[in-house]
Amino acid sequence: MSKSNSTNPSRFPTLNLKRLRTYPLRSRHSKVNMSEFAQPWKRGASLRKFLQTLPDILAGQTFRAVVSAIVQARRRGRPVIVGMGAHVTKVGLNPIVIDLMRKGVITALAVNGAVIIHDFELAYLGQTSEEVEAEIDSGRFGMAEDTGSILNDAISQGWKKGLGIGAAVGGYIRAHPRIFPHRRQSVLAAGASLGLPVTVHVAIGTDIIHMHPHANGEAIGEGSLRDFRTLAAVVARMEGGVYLNLGSAVLLPEVFLKTVTLGRNLGHPLKRITTVNMDFLSHYRPLTNVVKRPTQKGGQGYALTGHHELMVPLLAAAVLEQLNR
Numbered sequence: 419m420s421k422s423n424s425t426n427p428s429r430f431p432t433l434n435l436k437r438l439r440t441y442p443l444r445s446r447h448s449k450v451n452m453s454e455f456a457q458p459w460k461r462g463a464s465l466r467k468f469l470q471t472l473p474d475i476l477a478g479q480t481f482r483a484v485v486s487a488i489v490q491a492r493r494r495g496r497p498v499i500v501g502m503g504a505h506v507t508k509v510g511l512n513p514i515v516i517d518l519m520r521k522g523v524i525t526a527l528a529v530n531g532a533v534i535i536h537d538f539e540l541a542y543l544g545q546t547s548e549e550v551e552a553e554i555d556s557g558r559f560g561m562a563e564d565t566g567s568i569l570n571d572a573i574s575q576g577w578k579k580g581l582g583i584g585a586a587v588g589g590y591i592r593a594h595p596r597i598f599p600h601r602r603q604s605v606l607a608a609g610a611s612l613g614l615p616v617t618v619h620v621a622i623g624t625d626i627i628h629m630h631p632h633a634n635g636e637a638i639g640e641g642s643l644r645d646f647r648t649l650a651a652v653v654a655r656m657e658g659g660v661y662l663n664l665g666s667a668v669l670l671p672e673v674f675l676k677t678v679t680l681g682r683n684l685g686h687p688l689k690r691i692t693t694v695n696m697d698f699l700s701h702y703r704p705l706t707n708v709v710k711r712p713t714q715k716g717g718q719g720y721a722l723t724g725h726h727e728l729m730v731p732l733l734a735a736a737v738l739e740q741l742n743r
Contacts, residue, residue, distance in 0.1 A: 450475065466739050480720050485736045487692040487718070488523065488660050492741065496659035497525040499652060501674055501708075503665035504532035507605070508547050509727040512540065514734050516608045523737055526652045527584075527609060527616045528645075530669045531625035534587050534606060534618055538569050541591050541604040560626030568597075570632035577637035582645035583618035584609065615652055617645035619673045646673065653688075654681030660692045663708045665726055667697070671707035678712045689716030696722045696729055 454474040460467070472478045491498055506515070518524040529537075539546035542564065553559040560566075569587065576586020588610035591598045601607045609616030620642040622628060622635065653661070653674070663670055681688055693712050695704040700723055709719035722729060 454479075465735055466743075469736050469739065477722060477724075480722055481733070481736070483718070484692075484694050484720050484722065485733065485740055487694075487720075488662075488737050489740045491658060491660045491692070492523060494658055497652060497656045498523055498660045498662070499526045499528065499649075499656060500524050501528045501661065501663045501666055501670035502533060502605075503530055503667070503670065504536050505665040506726050506730065507533055507536045507540070509725075511726060511730050512537070512603050512605055514731055515605050516603075518734055518737075519605070519608050519612055519614055521738065523734075523741070524614070526614060526649070527605060528649050528670060528673065529584070529605070529616065529618055530666055531618060531620040531627075534569065534583065535565060535625060535627060537604050537606050538587065538591070539565060541598040541601045541607060542568070544600045544603075560629055562626075566627050566630030567632050569627050570630055570634065570637075573641055574632075574634045574637040577634070577641050580644075581641070582648055583620065583638070583641040584616035584645055584648075586641060587618070588616055615648055617649040618642060619646060619649075619669055621669060624669075646677070649673065650677040650680045653677040654684065654686040656681075656691055657686065657688055658690050660694065661708070661712075662694045662696060663704050664696050664730065665698075666704070667699075667701045668703050671695075671704045675707040675711060682715075687716075688712070691717040693717070693719045694722065695720070696724075696726070696733075698723065698725050 456473040456478075457471040459471060472481070474482065488498055500515070502515070506512075515524065515527070519527070536546040539562075548559065548562070550559055553561075572587050572590035573583055576583065576589065579586075581589070584606060588604070588606035588608075591601050591604050591607040592610045595601060598604070598607070606616055608614075618641070620638055622638065627633060628638070654677070661674060663674065678688060691713065693708050695708045697704065700721065705721060709721050713719040722733075
């Protein structure tokens, strides 16, 4: 063995690279170019200048595409529909959403049942979001009397008038200014004031108000069905428009997909639509039912991952800057 090693230091053959084919670097396509790089911030510059300093790579490129899609949709009179989970409200973004509604950027809003609870509590008391871990062991979780009784009554009253849950709750908050001193922070009240469709999509048993004796299954079920059909009518007319899913991981992506297929079934092509999912985590259902499936016939789907409390104000500011240009 030692004699063999001394005559042949390497027992395994190595690859001969003498015939390797290469090419000039200049002839190769490169995915990254200096022209797309970020630029250092200059103190005292404008927001527009700041937005121009962002890199035009990956999420920076996607962000610009989303802003452009929203701006172009509104300039052409096409809808911008926002589907919103409760986390957006809980991280303090109601004022941003309401401002976009008032300025004509958001033309319709779809929310889940949790949103109306936090929206109601903010309008009613100026604060929301209980400590679930601290209350669940004692059975106190979700048992606030005001939230359970007033919201369920508002839904039932609206149901008797033929309203969906969104119009029922938004109208109730707007009609009782003394009960709701902070109503200007309510997206539901804003929708009622502006005449914009705000629809609520509920799964029975998922929201704390369903545990209360005031809960009326007929009112909740029919009110949510009315809102589903209202949203379906809005989505059916969104050719050339945009749908943004903000922080709903399951319910609203499922609802949106059904509204798309309803619209197409009834003869609305929905070939040129833009869909966007924005969340702080990437989930299967929004990527599938918002970004991919609705746009496989035509259009473009985007995903932006990041904290809502940073990404939503940044997106709103960029859209308003470009719209006012």
